[in-house]
Amino acid sequence: MEKAEGAFLTISELSAELDVPQHILRYWxxxxxxxxxxxxxxxxxYYRPDDVQLARRIHHLLSVEGFTVKGAQKALSEGEGRTPPPPPNDVAPETLLSQLEMVRAMLARALGV
Incomplete structure (x- = not known):
């Protein structure tokens, strides 16, 4: 049985979700x-929803993005590597498209493409 969104998770539940040993969570x-x-x-x-979100972010930085612990600490303290919030549902598709095109242009300039 899956818990409701926003429910507290035990260390074993969070450990299973992230597929990391419990001692790693205690180390974090x-x-x-x-x-x-x-x-x-x-x-x-008992991990609160904010703790769960932070643990997911730490796991992503360390396991997916390849940060070191020190690098992840710095990224979190400086606000880097955070996933931006989703756009509100009432954003017009044209507005969203123009924002995405602007981001693509910035990335192209940064990559020298």
């Missing part, structure tokens, strides 16, 4: 101060 807690799950009796960890 020592290296990323913003990652602070609730701890109940017996040191049981």
């Amino acid at each position: 807690e020592t290296r990323f101060p913003a990652l602070r799950p609730l701890q109940r009796a017996g040191n049981r960890r």
